[in-house]
Amino acid sequence: MRPKIDGILETAVYVDDMDAAHAFYSEILGLKRMVAGDRLYAYDAGPAQALLVFHRGHTGADVATAGGVVPGHDTTGHSHFAFRVSAGQLEPWRRFLAGAGVEVISEVVWPAGGTSLYFNDPDGNVLELATAPLWPNFLS
Numbered sequence: 001m002r003p004k005i006d007g008i009l010e011t012a013v014y015v016d017d018m019d020a021a022h023a024f025y026s027e028i029l030g031l032k033r034m035v036a037g038d039r040l041y042a043y044d045a046g047p048a049q050a051l052l053v054f055h056r057g058h059t060g061a062d063v064a065t066a067g068g069v070v071p072g073h074d075t076t077g078h079s080h081f082a083f084r085v086s087a088g089q090l091e092p093w094r095r096f097l098a099g100a101g102v103e104v105i106s107e108v109v110w111p112a113g114g115t116s117l118y119f120n121d122p123d124g125n126v127l128e129l130a131t132a133p134l135w136p137n138f139l140s
Helices: 018-028 085-100
Strands: 012-014 031-037 040-046 049-055 062-063 068-072 080-082 104-109 115-120 126-130
Touching: 012 018, 018 031, 018 040, 018 049, 085 104, 085 115, 085 126
Parallel strands: 012 049, 080 126
Antiparallel strands: 031 040, 040 049, 062 068, 104 115, 115 126
């Protein structure tokens, strides 16, 4: 029997400018930074969820820790991830992003009824604010 997966604990994005990324993720999106290092910032993205912001080009080598080796990883190009928000928060987010100078590049109303707002971080990564129902397992 296959063991159960409880959900996604963390997701990652790779950036070139860690200071600009921190300003965006902390000041614009309001995420609290939990870890700050030369190659990684980790943000509280909700209960038992973390957003890892890696310094592109600085994470390819393995990293030895007291607890074991963290395998190297890196990427090129833009990535994507979505934050879950309630439907009642879409309009406040539209206004807030506009006031912060962050352009909503696309808005999608999904067949199941959810809505997504898409915008970019300073490195061009595509971020999404999504409401339920978007996926069959995404209920409000």
